[in-house]
Amino acid sequence: MSLQALTYLVVGASFALYIGIAFWSRAHNTGDFYIAGKTVSPVANGMATAADWMSAASFISMAGLIAFLGYDGSVYLMGWTGGYVLLALFLAPYLRKFGKFTVPEFIAERYYSRTARIVAVICLIFVSFTYVAGQMRGVGIVFSRFLEVDVTVGLIIGMGIVFVYAVLGGMKGITYTQVAQYCVLIFAYTVPAVFIAIQITGDPVPQLAFGADIHGSGTGLLDKLDDIVTSLGFSQYTDGSKSTVDVFCITLALMVGTAGLPHVIVRFFTVPKVRDARKSAGYALLFIAILYTTAPAVGAMARFNLLNTVQPGPVGAIDGNLEYESRPRWMRNWENTGLVSIEDKNGDGRIQYYNDKNPEFSATAEDYGWNGNELVVDNDIMVLANPEIAGLPNWVIALVAAGGIAAALSTAAGLLLVISAAVSHDLIKGIFVPGISERNELRAGRIAAAFAILVAGYLGFDPPGWVAQVVAFAFGLAAASLFPAIMLGIFVKRANKQGAIAGMLAGLLFTYGYIEFYKGLFLKWAGSPWGINTADHWLFGISPEGIGVIGMLLNFAVALTVSHLTAPPPVHIQRLVEQIRVPRELESHHG
């Protein structure tokens, strides 16, 4: 069977499975729609959370990013996993005990304020839309490469599928579909990794192959990598080029941001008990860790494979580099998509790949007769092209396509659901039409979800130039606004309305302002970015990606100060805090 027919078959079968599950588990009331009726087992919720969390970026881009960043890529690995510890220890069990439907609803009740609710809804909608645009884009890329349809057609198919199960099934449908999607995506990720690990080192476990010797030589994979990349003018693979303070801050901003993302938090509203919420966070991270510990191994092996392909002989020797005419098929395939580009700058008919941005290496390169780097490989293709690079059978390639789509769809669905819940539950029921019937609220939720899919599809079709920047913004914003407000609401009884609102606004405005100043977001028409985006100009040497940490500290400081200068929260709110701190219901007459 041809690769394309096989891909259609595998992807089609996975779609049929998702839609079947959605019909089986459709929502009957708002409880089902928002939080799956609180009936999801901790293990199933763990899988669903993992699929929800691992987006097109985790599946498609992360290993490629690490392949080119080496040690510096650790910020993503630690940052996107360590947040679950914060979530499990500081938020999940208490929010489950609170037992309502949405994150803004908690903020509204805990801070007895509609203003706080509106601020929270704004943060939530911004964060979630940013994210969802990236997912739709991911669906488009996979469709266009593997099914050879137009990106737009791919997008419309993806939107249609999400529409069916998010609108119909709500949280309940999404949860069980995500369990299936997790299985598809993790299988699709690990199978090629195992094959490649065996090819390179003979060890089938990627996490061990990562530190093993290259097959038939006495040299370790990482040592060999360090050796080749430095001889081509790059910094050592196992050593970074970012400053320690920046690595520290980016990691922390990603961790706190993760714990503050509404579509992740809300997953812990769906389990039956407080105890389950704690355990479920552990399962979620376990399932995530399977991919996240494989990814750096895949990254290192992919980099090694790439270098071995372009530089088969000794560095500097005339015949050390790959001849252009004999380049492998996968390079030709990806050249067609524009994601691999080759330009023979010195006209020797061979491909040179090295770091031409390193001034100390330029003399050496000149000696070799090299005239600039001739190969550019997009981060995003490393995982998708891996099976082809390693010469794996066609069914593995088809599986990877289905896995990439599963990763993108599951995250998109989760995000769309929190957006629709924020609109129907927080804005419509909570603020504008408090007397709305359950039937109508459910209908409003479905309409909001449908509308959100259209906006997301549009954003994916025509992404504003700033999608990449905005991802950093989404995490920074979540870290600087929602996380501190929720955490203080649980851990500091004295935190009050004035403090929370002032804190959220301070964190939000500072973080937004800093990113606008150095990277430019919405005010490009007014001349932003105004700042020079280099380490010498940053505040304390912290890049815009890591600035959410300062925003978070500012939020905490402002919230605590303002809370202590204004009246304490009313008695019934202090009772509420006492209630959410213990798993069992307290008697109402306690002293």
Place this chain on the structure above:
Amino acid sequence: MTPENRSAYWRANLRLLLGCMLVWFLCSYGFGILLVDQLNAIRIGGFKLGFWFAQQGSIYIFVALIFFYAWRMNHIDQKFDVHED
């Protein structure tokens, strides 16, 4: 539940939280970032230790840490008799 009991329960929780946060900080920010150069002088198998913590070890410890916390918290819930039935 008396207010004294309640605050004793909360203190026990906070103590456990603090311990977990120390481990969390040490295995990622400590070994993986701040002390990475020193630890890279030590090797286990084909890995430099600091690099291993940054790209593998910290993640394993995070997973173990959440299960440990859940297990200890259940224990504390039982002890103070605030567990769900």
